[in-house]
Amino acid sequence: MKGKSASLLKFQIQNLNCFFGPNQVLKNISIDILPNQILSVIGPAGSGKTSFLRTLNRLNDLFPEFRMDGKIFLDGEDIYRSNYDVVQLRRRVGMVFALPVPLPMSIYENVVYGPRLMGIRDSTRLDKIVENTLKSAFLWDEVKDRLKTSALRLSGGQQQRLCLARVLALDPEVILLDEPCSGLDPISTAKIEEALALLKTKYTIIFVTNNTKQAARIGDRTAFFLMGELIEYGPTEQLFTVPQDKRTNEYITGRFG
Amino acid sequence: MRIPPRWSQAGAVAILGTATFVTVMVLIFIIAFILQKGLPVVRPSFLLDFPKDMGKEGGIFPTIIASIVLPILAILIAMPLGVGTAVYLTEYTRESRLTQIIRFGTDCLAGIPSIIFGLFGFIFFVTTLKMGWSLISGGLTLALMILPTIIRTSEEAIRAVPSVYREVSYSLGATRLRTVRKVVLPNALPGIVTGMMLGIGRCIGETAAVIFTAGVSLRLPTTIFDSARTMSVHFYILAREGISTENAYGTAAVLILSVLLINLSAYGMMHWIMSKRS
DSSP states (O other): HHHHTTTSEEOOOOEEEETTTTEEEEEEEEEEEOOTTTTEEETTTTTTTHHHHHHHHGGGGGGTEEEEEEEEEETTTTTTOOOOOOHHHHHEEEEOSOOOOOOOOHHHHHHHHHHHHHHHHHHHHHHHHHHHHHHHHOOHHHHHHHHHSSSSHHHHHHHHHHHHHHHHOOOOOOEEETTTTTOOOOOHHHHHHHHHHHTTTSEEEEEEEOHHHHHHHOOOOEEEEEETTTEEEEEEHHHSSSSSHHHHHHHHHHOOO | OOOOOHHHHHHHHHHEEEEEEEEHHHHHHHHHHHHHHHGGGOOHHHHSSOOOOOGGGEHHHHHHHHHHHHHHHHHHHHHHHHHHHHHIIIIIIOOOOHHHOOOOOOOHHHHHHHHHHHHHHIIIIIISSSSOHHHHHHHHHHHHHHHHHHHHHHHHHHSSOOOOHHHHHHHTTTOOHHHHHIIHHHHHHHHHHHHHHHHHHHHHHHOOOHHHTTOOOOOOOOTTTTTOOOOOHHHHHHHHHHHHHHHHHHHHHHHHHHHHHHHHHHHHHHHHHHHHHO
């Protein structure tokens, strides 16, 4: 199924407007997201990057004051239509948060939290999932001897890679990352970037970052958000070498933001 | 004109330190006074014998049993209701007029004197529902009495669970119920247990609400439909009727020591749970 959809668009977003109470945080966003690529989303703080990301797995639904209009299609299916299965959506579209948030349980339990929710009980299968996902997140060698200890004892960089492994354990199709390296040291950041570069062959990755250099390094395509508007969107190389909009140019050359 | 910071600092330390000292001293004085008067009569036979001659002689064994069973009954009834209400108020509804009314109601309930609960329990459980003076009437009455405390403390504990944990759980495809069971409640457990301990403490010490509902029988209760006299009621009757001051103080000493024991073991249990988790 993933093979078939590879030629199609993964996400289609049409005329998306989002509001928190009286504040409009996203203004008329339309964007197509290609599968098996990394999309970098850049922009200064408060530009709506995170809100945009959270519309894609409907996590904004948790806020009572959130409203939106417009359409979002995942594999051609409207994810905001009534009676759409949100739980299923969140399994297909996994998310890594800005701050590493391991649940206060063991490393092992963190990784199998999602699979267990899907009803996987077989312990050899769970063991296999834990090993595979921790390897994909470049964490296995560091924790393989202490899987049963609390995840809270890991360092920040390790915790964030655990969060990545936890998302991979859902076997998702899309991975959303919300500034996953903002609190990490350069070495942990490098490890996460390395993991993502390998993972994009299997997954569609949408990556919000404050760091334009990082966006340029790992993104196949880049979208630039400013004050809730999508200013520019295109192949990363093009956006960083010949930006079409003056504001994009000013942002990536560090004149503001 | 201004007071030098060094002085105001010293003044604050003196005032606050005195306040703390007075509080602690009052507490120590009360406990020491009761124990000094009561401990001389507390022997194994006092704990294990049946009372004779209305409590003038003999031990307090049945009242100890009643003081154990009654709070357990009350907690068994109040915990599911209280924690369920707290989960509903925090996780399943949004702040609205309705939740404000419910919260106002529980606060009012918390402020009602226990004798009113006793009277209500007597009229409703003992006579209207024909449960008679019994442990179950007392347990139900006490459950109503401690419900507000349990709801409020559980609610605070649940609200204190960081919302990112919920977001993570939902983002991993969990339903609301799963999130509550796997993430919210385990993390709120210390606070919920604190509320439970406060409830148990109030039940053990309660006299007015119990004397009207569980009765004053000195026999050993064999079922929850039997009447029984708790330690605090026994103490009240011994002292009020002038039956035996020594035995009254002895009962009070046992009561204080058991409350202390419960708090210590709850503290130890919490410590054990927390250390296992991190």
